[in-house]
Amino acid sequence: MSFIEISEVGPRDGLQSIEPIMPTAAKKAWIAAEAAAGIREIEVGSFVPAKLLPQLADTAELVAYARTLPGLTVAVLVPNLKGAEAAIAAGAHKITIPISISETHSLANVRRTHVQMIEETRRIAELIAAQPEDQRPKFEGGLSTAFGCTLEGMVPEAVLLGLAEQLMEAGCDEVGLSDTTGYANPAQVKRLIRAVRGVVGEEACSGVHLHNTRGLGLANALAALEEGITTLDSSLGGIGGCPFAPGASGNIVTEDLVFMLQSMGFETGIDLDRLLQVRELVQAALPDTELYGFTAEAGVPKGFAGGAY
């Protein structure tokens, strides 16, 4: 079976969704511990104004730190050109600009239309192209609310496909489907991956960002795997996304995802025991935040050694 890349988004999507601000030293320890457990890509933060998301105000420092960890791809989110400038100055390896398929959500979230977002994307791509070749970050367009929107409800597939094409044309290296609202179902995941790949090509759509809001996170991940997706986003302890209690975490729980992948025989490069231990560090730094995860509660099956059975 093939290798699946797990992109840990907890330090960004997790921490931006909760009230407590994790100290920078704790974030560094978290990032280092996950990298040591074998995680090869971490979204360490987002370059947004600190007054909007004070939880992520230290993103530049985290990028600089994470770059010192060997073999780690350091990813960040940017909402606009200004954020991309900061991300490039900090030395991020991968930059994602999210574009809401729901224009209502785009206007509510970043006060920009689709046309404006594509224009911003083009400017960022030009900025990246102007960098020395060995310093150009990978540039992804994030197709957010791709599976539906809490404001608009279902979003037209034609809009999704049109934006996927425009993002690539504007200069993205790839696009990723994002279930921002936790609306996705497995049949839809398969259908939309196929549809987007039909427009941008298989190579340019290799990752998905799924949530677990309605409990379908791992079923949707399975559907994505069956379509040949090779990068999956998740969050340690399921922190973030749209929090509902109890058990209704927003993000897919990294530990549960790793257990599923390993038990099915996928290679992850991750030491699950070490990954599970990272929870203690995060919980200590966020004493009032509930960490989710079934595998952490139940333990791995008797005799499980990280391989298929």
Add this chain to the structure above:
Amino acid sequence: MSFIEISEVGPRDGLQSIEPIMPTAAKKAWIAAEAAAGIREIEVGSFVPAKLLPQLADTAELVAYARTLPGLTVAVLVPNLKGAEAAIAAGAHKITIPISISETHSLANVRRTHVQMIEETRRIAELIAAQPEDQRPKFEGGLSTAFGCTLEGMVPEAVLLGLAEQLMEAGCDEVGLSDTTGYANPAQVKRLIRAVRGVVGEEACSGVHLHNTRGLGLANALAALEEGITTLDSSLGGIGGCPFAPGASGNIVTEDLVFMLQSMGFETGIDLDRLLQVRELVQAALPDTELYGFTAEAGVPKGFAGGAY
């Protein structure tokens, strides 16, 4: 898309796993409310000695009551011939005898070897055959711990296949794979369904009983659906199975399963809104028991009307 039968096992697998004893009147109200919401099969109890499982001591009365609900298949579990006699006397439509693939678990659980369990199965099949034709319940052999055992760890596939064959030879109408321990992964679910069907035929293996102990319940259900399984067990509010807190319910949550199926376009015959309302009744009767369920917490997607999207 095809019709998927959801077999509600909460009144049996749920209630046997928790300490509080639900009053018979509340159980009847629960069963009636689920039937009214469109659930067509309910496992209402188990014919075991009341001193072992006082929670299920009223099973005969529940069978008699549930039989009065039009269109409902009334299922029960029996551990032995004595239980089967009681089930037939009560008028159950469907009888399941569970056999642990792990003989260690079988000895610990019912103090019987595999040979003894097959012998018991044969006696039950003979008893059923001796009933008037229109009063013979359907007889299922439940292949429990099929995906691994908390005592033995992994169980040999050859033992599983051998027992599946022997159960059919002893007179079962069908066999069902049961993930008693929550060990199953989607690749294993597919592999074992194919293997068991290779031995007993497709028709004789149409249902699976999955748990959600490690969060893979719906992913495993998806895998089973993709293999053509048409009956899935689940429990309202995820009650039962092996309880771990928080969020780590044992059984698959019926409401989440129904949402997944409907959103994918499967027919279920179930009114999800009415099903979600049944939670209130159950919660009122079990005030100290935590009900799980992501869909209940998050609500259905905006614009969702029970069909595919």
